Amino acid sequence: MFSFRTSPLLEQPDSVLRSGKVALLCNQASWHPQTGEYLFETLSKRGVLKRVFMPEHGLFGELQDQVKLDGTDAYKSVLAQKCEFVSLYGSDESSLSAHIGQLKDIDALIIELQDVGARYYTFNSTIFNIFKILKNEGINLPVYLIDRTNPMGRQVEGTMLREEYTSFIGIEGLLHRHGLTIGEVANLFYNELNAKFPLHIISYASETISREMLPWSIPPSPNIPGLFTCHFYTGQCLWEGTNVSEGRGTTRPFEVFGAPFMESLINYNSSHGYENWNDTSHPLYDPSVYIRWHRFIPQFHKFAGESCFGFHLHPIPGTQYHSLAHNLRIMRFTADNCKEFAFRPGKYEAGNDKTAIELLLGDPLLINYLQGNEEWETIKEEMKKEEQKWIRKARRVMLYEDQLFRCK
Numbered sequence: 291m292f293s294f295r296t297s298p299l300l301e302q303p304d305s306v307l308r309s310g311k312v313a314l315l316c317n318q319a320s321w322h323p324q325t326g327e328y329l330f331e332t333l334s335k336r337g338v339l340k341r342v343f344m345p346e347h348g349l350f351g352e353l354q355d356q357v358k359l360d361g362t363d364a365y366k367s368v369l370a371q372k373c374e375f376v377s378l379y380g381s382d383e384s385s386l387s388a389h390i391g392q393l394k395d396i397d398a399l400i401i402e403l404q405d406v407g408a409r410y411y412t413f414n415s416t417i418f419n420i421f422k423i424l425k426n427e428g429i430n431l432p433v434y435l436i437d438r439t440n441p442m443g444r445q446v447e448g449t450m451l452r453e454e455y456t457s458f459i460g461i462e463g464l465l466h467r468h469g470l471t472i473g474e475v476a477n478l479f480y481n482e483l484n485a486k487f488p489l490h491i492i493s494y495a496s497e498t499i500s501r502e503m504l505p506w507s508i509p510p511s512p513n514i515p516g517l518f519t520c521h522f523y524t525g526q527c528l529w530e531g532t533n534v535s536e537g538r539g540t541t542r543p544f545e546v547f548g549a550p551f552m553e554s555l556i557n558y559n560s561s562h563g564y565e566n567w568n569d570t571s572h573p574l575y576d577p578s579v580y581i582r583w584h585r586f587i588p589q590f591h592k593f594a595g596e597s598c599f600g601f602h603l604h605p606i607p608g609t610q611y612h613s614l615a616h617n618l619r620i621m622r623f624t625a626d627n628c629k630e631f632a633f634r635p636g637k638y639e640a641g642n643d644k645t646a647i648e649l650l651l652g653d654p655l656l657i658n659y660l661q662g663n664e665e666w667e668t669i670k671e672e673m674k675k676e677e678q679k680w681i682r683k684a685r686r687v688m689l690y691e692d693q694l695f696r697c698k
Contacts, residue, residue: 291488292480294689298496299400299436300325300332306432308338310397315343315378315416318350319404319438319508324498329402329436334371340396343388345403346379346412347511354512354590355538378416386412386458387419393429401435404510405472407442408524409451409464410650413472413510418461418479425485432488437473437689439494441505441520444469444694447614448524449676451652457639460652465680466614467524469694470687477687491689513543521605525617531647533632534624535598539588546586547620548600550593551630558627567601573623578611580604612697615673621660633660 295302306312312333314320320329333339342365347353349365359377368375378386393399399420403413417435424431448466456462463482468475473491480489494500509515514523526544529536534552537543559565564572567581574581582602588594605611625631638646651657655672658664674696681694688694 291486292477293488293490294493295490296493296496298498299329299434299492302434302490302492304398304432306398307400307434308336310338311340311395312338312398312400313341313343313392313396314339315345315399315401315403315420316349317345317347317403317510319510320402320436321508322497322499323502329400330369330373333400334369334373337371339369339371339373341374341376341392343392344375344377344379345416346386348377349375351509351511379412386416387423390423390427390429393420393423393427393431396431398432398434401433401476402438403472404438404505404508405440405475406510406514406520406523407440407469408467408520408527409461409652410459410466410527412458414461414464414475415458417472417476421476421479421483421485424487425483430487432490434490434492435473435476436492436497437471437494437500439500439505440469440471442467442469442524444692445610445697446677446680446694447612447673447697449653449656449673450680452654455644455649455652457642457644457649459639459649463683465676466652468680468684470684471689474684474687474689477689478684481687493689495690513538515541515543518605519544521611522603522613522617525613525615525620526603528614528617528621528647528650531634531638531645531650532621533592533630533634535588535592535600537586537588538591539594540586542602546584546600546602548586548598549628549630550596550598552624552628553599554628556599574620576611576616578606578609579616580606610697615670615697618656618659618669619666622662622666625660625662 314330325332330342348359362375365375405413446465446467446469450463450465451460453462506517523544526536529547534547534549537546584602586598633647638649648657659669677696
């Protein structure tokens with residue numbers, strides 16, 4: 291049973307939300323201005339909250355990328371009433387999902403997370419894995435998902451992930467930048483699994499937080515800090531599969547990138563006859579951004595404490611920017627012109643023999659391009675076809691009138 295609801299969660303008449311045993315999957319974005327409380331505080335006061343599930347980065351987004359949380363003692367003082375806190379990003383092989391027993395002893399599950407609009411974000415995998423358990427185990431648990439707007443908007447980018455590249459940072463069939471709300475993504479999972487448990491999506495238009503606060507007002511994770519981060523994330527996240535810093539450890543992650551060895555590019559323009567990095571004939575030129583070279587010193591993560599030569603991307607207002615397409619070209623340029631550039635070796639996920647860059651790209655054609663074995667025009671045409679195909683596919687699960695579109 292599926293329903294799309296247009297009144298706020300706290301106004302829903304369902305008796306299970308008022309007298310049942312409720313679990314909540316959320317993080318710091320689950321704060322509501324009309325109550326001045328996190329949703330777990332409100333539900334606890336109602337006496338219905340039994341368990342709080344936490345995604346990657348912890349309950350308050352206090353943990354960095356891929357940091358495992360095995361103990362939850364730090365959250366004991368969060369609520370006066372007794373409640374169990376469970377990290378779904380632990381160290382065992384069941385990471386990114388709840389155990390069956392944790393879903394069988396509750397009467398309802400509420401989900402409230404702010405997605406960022408790219409398939410790499412592990413919140414998608416967390417929801418998908420829970421849905422799979424409910425489906426496969428025949429658990430008839432009502433799920434209420436409070437929808438949020440997509441900070442990347444309705445633009446789509448990239449190709450759909452191939453089955454052999456499925457991992458915790460990518461689910462088969464999802465586009466790199468999908469353009470859907472987290473509720474619509476959940477609706478897609480629900481339909482593709484042919485699930486039967488009750489799923490109720492609460493329209494983002496019904497919630498005060500969506501009307502009065504921008505979707506990046508409360509950062510969904512420690513490295514999605516502001517307005518422009520999501521604008522670049524789909525492309526800039528690919529640096530995670532390389533030995534180039536994606537800006538973690540700075541105040542502008544995914545907007546800046548660089549490495550000490552990229553100092554070799556300092557004289558590139560003068561030696562190749564370009565006026566500057568924004569010369570319209572330059573290999574890195576894109577009409578939707580300005581590229582500013584600079585230096586930065588990350589305080590943690592790659593090259594912590596070291597001076598990096600790199601670039602800062604600045605969006606040009608009123609333009610459509612294809613972050614994935616641009617950064618694929620930037621990475622190919624870096625690989626061709628910096629001899630120390632390398633892809634991160636070895637397995638990225640337990641039980642999966644693929645490297646980080648392979649899992650992020652999720653498409654052999656894109657991988658071949660970065661390895662210098664494919665031409666850009668071929669990649670450009672492939673992304674166009676895949677984006678058009680995705681728009682047709684996603685139409686059946688969309689819940690709002692505004693439509694998906696390609697960057698042309």
